[in-house]
Amino acid sequence: xxxxxxxxxxxxxxxxxxxxxxxxxxxxxxxxxxxxxxxxxxxxxxxxxxxxxxxxxxxxxxxxxxxxxxxxxxxxxxxxxxxxxxxxxxxxxxxxxxxxxxxxxxxxxxxxxxxxxxxxxxxxxxxxxxxxxxxxxxxxxxxxxxxxxxxxxxxxxxxxxxxxxxxxxxxxxxxxxxxxxxxxxxxxxxxxxxxxxxxxxxxxxxxxxxxxxxxxxxxxxxxxxxxxxxxxxxxxxxxxxxxxxxxxxxxxxxxxxxxxxxxxxxxxxxxxxxxxxxxxxxxxxxxxxxxxxxxxxxxxxxxxxxxxxxxxxxxxxxxxxxxxxxxxxxxxxxxxxxxxxxxxxxxxxxxxxxxxxxxxxxxxxxxxxxxxxxxxxxxxxxxxxxxxxxxxxxxxxxxxxxxxxxxxxxxxxxxxxxxxxxxxxxxxxxxxxxxxxxxxxxxxxxxxxxxxxxxxxxxxxxxxxxxxxxxxxxxxxxxxxxxxxxxxxxxxxxxxxxxxxxxxxxxxxxxxxxxxxxxxxxxxxxxxxxxxxxxxxxxxxxxxxxxxxxxxxx
Amino acid sequence: xxxxxxxxxxxxxxxxxxxxxxxxxxxxxxxxxxxxxxxxxxxxxxxxxxxxxxxxxxxxxxxxxxxxxxxxxxxxxxxxxxxxxxxxxxxxxxxxxxxxxxxxxxxxxxxxxxxxxxxxxxxxxxxxxxxxxxxxxxxxxxxxxxxxxxxxxxxxxxxxxxxxxxxxxxxxxxxxxxxxxxxxxxxxxxxxxxxxxxxxxxxxxxxxxxxxxxxxxxxxxxxxxxxxxxxxxxxxxxxxxxxxxxxxxxxxxxxxxxxxxxxxxxxxxxxxxxxxxxxxxxxxxxxxxxxxxxxxxxxxxxxxxxxxxxxxxxxxxxxxxxxxxxxxxx
Numbered sequence: 001x002x003x004x005x006x007x008x009x010x011x012x013x014x015x016x017x018x019x020x021x022x023x024x025x026x027x028x029x030x031x032x033x034x035x036x037x038x039x040x041x042x043x044x045x046x047x048x049x050x051x052x053x054x055x056x057x058x059x060x061x062x063x064x065x066x067x068x069x070x071x072x073x074x075x076x077x078x079x080x081x082x083x084x085x086x087x088x089x090x091x092x093x094x095x096x097x098x099x100x101x102x103x104x105x106x107x108x109x110x111x112x113x114x115x116x117x118x119x120x121x122x123x124x125x126x127x128x129x130x131x132x133x134x135x136x137x138x139x140x141x142x143x144x145x146x147x148x149x150x151x152x153x154x155x156x157x158x159x160x161x162x163x164x165x166x167x168x169x170x171x172x173x174x175x176x177x178x179x180x181x182x183x184x185x186x187x188x189x190x191x192x193x194x195x196x197x198x199x200x201x202x203x204x205x206x207x208x209x210x211x212x213x214x215x216x217x218x219x220x221x222x223x224x225x226x227x228x229x230x231x232x233x234x235x236x237x238x239x240x241x242x243x244x245x246x247x248x249x250x251x252x253x254x255x256x257x258x259x260x261x262x263x264x265x266x267x268x269x270x271x272x273x274x275x276x277x278x279x280x281x282x283x284x285x286x287x288x289x290x291x292x293x294x295x296x297x298x299x300x301x302x303x304x305x306x307x308x309x310x311x312x313x314x315x316x317x318x319x320x321x322x323x324x325x326x327x328x329x330x331x332x333x334x335x336x337x338x339x340x341x342x343x344x345x346x347x348x349x350x351x352x353x354x355x356x357x358x359x360x361x362x363x364x365x366x367x368x369x370x371x372x373x374x375x376x377x378x379x380x381x382x383x384x385x386x387x388x389x390x391x392x393x394x395x396x397x398x399x400x401x402x403x404x405x406x407x408x409x410x411x412x413x414x415x416x417x418x419x420x421x422x423x424x425x426x427x428x429x430x431x432x433x434x435x436x437x438x439x440x441x442x443x444x445x446x447x448x449x450x451x452x453x454x455x456x457x458x459x460x461x462x463x464x465x466x467x468x469x470x471x472x473x474x475x476x477x478x479x480x481x482x483x484x485x486x487x488x489x490x491x492x493x494x495x496x497x498x499x500x501x502x503x504x505x506x507x508x509x510x511x512x513x514x515x516x517x518x519x520x521x522x523x524x525x526x527x528x529x530x531x532x533x534x535x536x537x538x539x540x541x542x543x544x545x546x547x548x549x550x551x552x553x554x
Numbered sequence: 555x556x557x558x559x560x561x562x563x564x565x566x567x568x569x570x571x572x573x574x575x576x577x578x579x580x581x582x583x584x585x586x587x588x589x590x591x592x593x594x595x596x597x598x599x600x601x602x603x604x605x606x607x608x609x610x611x612x613x614x615x616x617x618x619x620x621x622x623x624x625x626x627x628x629x630x631x632x633x634x635x636x637x638x639x640x641x642x643x644x645x646x647x648x649x650x651x652x653x654x655x656x657x658x659x660x661x662x663x664x665x666x667x668x669x670x671x672x673x674x675x676x677x678x679x680x681x682x683x684x685x686x687x688x689x690x691x692x693x694x695x696x697x698x699x700x701x702x703x704x705x706x707x708x709x710x711x712x713x714x715x716x717x718x719x720x721x722x723x724x725x726x727x728x729x730x731x732x733x734x735x736x737x738x739x740x741x742x743x744x745x746x747x748x749x750x751x752x753x754x755x756x757x758x759x760x761x762x763x764x765x766x767x768x769x770x771x772x773x774x775x776x777x778x779x780x781x782x783x784x785x786x787x788x789x790x791x792x793x794x795x796x797x798x799x800x801x802x803x804x805x806x807x808x809x810x811x812x813x814x815x816x817x818x819x820x821x822x823x824x825x826x827x828x829x830x831x832x833x834x835x836x837x838x839x840x841x842x843x844x845x846x847x848x849x850x851x852x853x854x855x856x857x858x859x860x861x862x863x864x865x866x867x868x869x870x871x872x873x874x875x876x877x878x879x880x881x882x883x884x
Contacts, residue, residue, distance in 0.1 A: 036840065037847075040837055040844075043833050044837060047829075047830045047833040047834050047862070050826050051826075054821075060821075194819075252723070256723060256724070258726075259730070280727045281727070281813055282813065283813060292814075292815065447816045449816045449817065451812075451817070454812060454818060464801070465798065468797070472797065472798060473794075512843070
């Protein structure tokens with residue numbers, strides 16, 4: 001796809017008497033599509049099409065921001081949504097651009113690959129009649145070894161050499177086109193790897209509170225949110241179980257985190273239970289899935305003792321609000337509270353819930369709304385008690401971290417007091433029940449992922465880079481030598497004739513290569529063996545680069 | 555150590571300013587000289603006309619102006635050369651101060667000085683100026699481009715110090731990985747070369763217009779610049795050099811992202827803009843290699859690439875929030 005003029009011209013087809021119009025149209029469209037100009041336009045379109053993906057919030061990255069955008073721009077957002085503004089990289093138009101681009105690319109590299117393989121198998125072409133017409137030309141005395149000596153010098157410099165009678169043709173720099181083709185093929189493989197990951201990959205996010213009673217096993221239902229590829233069979237997810245044993249977070253005095261480490265017990269089917277550590281930047285690699293540490297927080301342990309003296313404990317994670325001090329909000333709900341032990345009947349209007357604000361390090365004086373440090377230096381839990389029908393029985397899915405607003409609005413749930421608690425403190429409510437803040441446990445936010453395409457991506461990226469280097473720094477060029485005068489056409493050089501035999505040399509750079517003149521001169525002097533030892537072999541690329549710079553200044 | 559680093563940055567900016575002014579003086583004196591030469595051109599041409607019969611004269615005459623002209627131009631040409639040399643020395647001194655500022659910053663922080671946007675911009679600009687000095691050593695005739703380069707340096711480094719400055723802090727855990735060194739160093743390096751690449755690119759566009767006979771404002775600046783072909787060549791060399799490094803850096807970033815965030819590519823704003831830059835520069839290299847695309851069209855694509863790089867360096871940190879939010883701006 002890079003150098004158009006490099007492709008050997010296809011022989012003109014014999015004009016057909018009755019060209020099929022449809023075929024002609026198809027052929028012309030195909031030629032248009034695979035032309036460099038189209039590819040450039042498509043590349044440009046691809047760049048432009050990616051811009052909205054960074055300007056607008058994207059649903060697969062931050063769905064909550066998309067919702068915010070909808071509330072902020074109620075008119076614009078639905079229209080943008082219709083044209084895929086919030087799912088740019090999965091939208092029809094973005095896909096259309098890259099699919100066209102890749103079609104164009106495949107259409108371009110396939111014939112080039114065929115041509116290149118043919119070139120690789122063929123011999124360097126015969127020397128043109130007039131070597132003095134070539135960009136580089138020189139005449140030298142036939143070296144002592146004759147034509148074989150010339151061929152030998154060229155071979156030592158890794159030229160591909162063909163001797164035809166008293167002519168030597170040599171070519172070098174096939175790496176350029178090879179690299180070019182590898183690069184573009186790798187791009188196709190990268191796309192295939194991405195597609196594979198999309199189809200067969202899956203991921204799930206969830207919170208995991210420390211403690212054996214809170215461990216989880218890998219099923220799709222266990223995740224707060226999942227993304228499953230269209231070809232994923234949820235019944236066949238790897239069946240490991242995780243228990244969070246410990247979580248250590250260290251912070252600087254400024255509150256900036258300095259290190260995280262989670263210790264878990266892993267129970268994989270067919271393997272012994274083991275303990276493992278993982279952290280940011282070093283995920284837990286399991287068979288068929290990787291576990292990534294995304295965040296952490298506190299889950300307050302709240303014990304509620306109802307009016308009949310029965311206690312229940314809630315260890316629910318409180319979500320961090322995004323500040324440095326890990327101020328967190330959450331809900332401890334007790335839908336089964338106040339069940340009359342005599343009748344065994346549950347009065348849904350006596351359900352209890354506490355919405356809370358947890359400050360790991362509360363300030364010294366009110367207002368107690370913002371934690372000052374992420375570790376628990378002065379923990380304080382601010383609770384608001386609610387009583388009434390929490391609306392959990394209705395079967396409507398709702399957030400487990402927030403009280404159902406509708407129930408409060410309709411008066412089904414009433415606020416019955418609020419209180420600040422330190423660990424170990426108890427709050428007696430008016431109805432004789434009590435709530436106790438026992439302390440906290442840590443929780444971590446996990447992302448569990450499986451991407452079967454990642455290995456392919458890695459390998460193809462390696463090839464892509466190697467190909468790119470070859471394509472950018474390789475230089476295809478040809479040189480020709482022909483023994484011209486001296487009469488004694490003794491190409492074998494077995495019997496070196498008198499010094500009158502001359503060799504005409506010509507050089508043709510086939511790609512943009514300003515250092516070629518220097519390389520050619522060097523080659524000629526090496527062949528004519530004019531006394532200077534050939535010390536530049538092996539470094540001629542550097543030299544020619546520098547030569548190129550020098551030449552440009554003229 | 556950190557305070558020393560801050561002072562060094564200030565001195566580096568001053569040195570870049572000195573270099574810029576010297577380059578400007580050289581430029582101005584060069585224009586004077588050019589005007590004198592134009593005035594002197596007529597008698598020279600007559601000389602040539604007179605000497606048609608003698609082949610030696612025709613070759614010598616255009617390069618050898620008449621004696622009175624040499625005296626007139628000699629003084630200002632000498633001054634221009636002196637100003638140019640001062641500019642190069644000042645640039646080199648500024649680069650050394652710049653490097654010292656980075657080293658002291660790194661020592662103060664006990665890590666590579668690439669942890670936030672301030673340090674990042676300082677490093678990128680240093681790479682740019684170091685690469686410029688290398689180019690200058692190889693092709694001294696490009697010296698006059700230094701005016702544009704030092705102008706860019708003054709603007710970027712001053713922006714870094716005045717707007718982006720943050721005190722030294724250790725890395726956040728997310729950055730605490732050996733991929734930090736691999737990914738960020740290559741990104742910084744390639745960004746520096748790409749940013750440098752815009753200097754010959756813009757110069758080429760101006761010089762090309764000048765060589766095509768345009769004499770309106772931006773093109774007249776290019777009067778004393780090296781030839782369009784040389785500038786175009788340099789533009790290509792810089793971009794072709796930086797592109798594979800940038801590609802590697804993006805791939806390294808993807809490998810790191812797989813370990814840190816669980817996915818190699820997630821269209822984070824920074825990733826998106828890196829993708830855009832990559833596509834634009836790939837477009838430049840393709841356009842450059844295609845004979846049917848004019849060189850100035852290709853070069854415009856490179857200039858567009860420069861703007862996408864700027865967007866990625868500054869715009870993404872300022873306008874968007876994403877996973878790459880380490881800038882320290884708030």
